[in-house]
Amino acid sequence: MIKSVLAISEGGPDAAMSFRLAARVAGAMGAVVDALHLPVGPAGGMVGGLAMSGEAMPLVMDLDDDRLEERAKESGRAYQELVAPIQGATYTAAKTATLDALVAMGRCSDLLVLGRPGSDPENVAPATVEAALYECARPVMIAPPHAGTGAFASVVVAWNGSMQAARAVDYALPFLEKAAKVTLLVVDSKPDDVGASYLARNLARQGFTPAIDTINTGMLTGRSRGRALLGYTHEKVADLLVMGAYGRGQVMSFLGLGGATGKVISSCRVPLLLAH
Helix, strand or coil: CCEEEEECCCCCHHHHHHHHHHHHHHHHHHHHEEEECCCCCCCEEEEECCCHHHHHHHCCCCCCCHHHHHHHCCCCCHHHHHHHCCCCEEEEECCCCCCCHHHHHCCCHHHHHHHHCCCCCCCCCCHHHHHHHHHHHCCCECCCCCCCCCCCCCEEECCCCCCHHHHHHHHHHHHHHHHHHHHHHHEEHHHHHHHHHHHHHHHHHHCCEEEEEEECCCCCCCCHHHHHHHHHHCCCCHHHHHHCCECCCCCCEEECCCCHHHHHHHHHCCCCEECC
């Protein structure tokens, strides 16, 4: 059940992306949105009291107070336009807000929504995404530039039998319940080797009728598999992609995430639900 959605903005292009998708989720789920504006953090190893891994340090410009104030106003305008009309919606913004506030609110929410990282030239790799994924223990939804409208009728679940994928399926159940079509997609493996038939059987017991599909790319890199996953999702005109988030603790190229995860986050044209 999703009744409390935390929509996060740092005042750049992410504000409209995050708030628009959060409003869409609220409409589909009968939920309330709590919007949070965070100032862009300083470049460096500690942001909001949370240690950032070396390969995932936020890449931000040195913004002056006037620009930070303008970014806060951008979040406020996006909130008034997109979220404020939702009954019960709230807005939290403070110059001193930190990632600690995100974590505190996120752990008490049913879903976190953020705009696509990399879309903001003043905040290329926001630490908010890493904090949401690794610190909040909640599902994280990444909003594309165009969030779409209406119900999430077609859902693709990237399934590889991993712990992260299993957690993502659990987090996605409220969306699967409302979907007209659910596809379990296995990439570069045999469905039986990753337990896809078991998952389909157990989801059927909950009233779903998932289909199992496969794509064999023959590709060696995670980013290549990520591109194949995106190609499938976009070709099928899915409304939502669900997958586990992998990485951290390894040498990764994007936000401390695995190659496939980073590629999908940065390029997915539909809402993306992640779990670590």
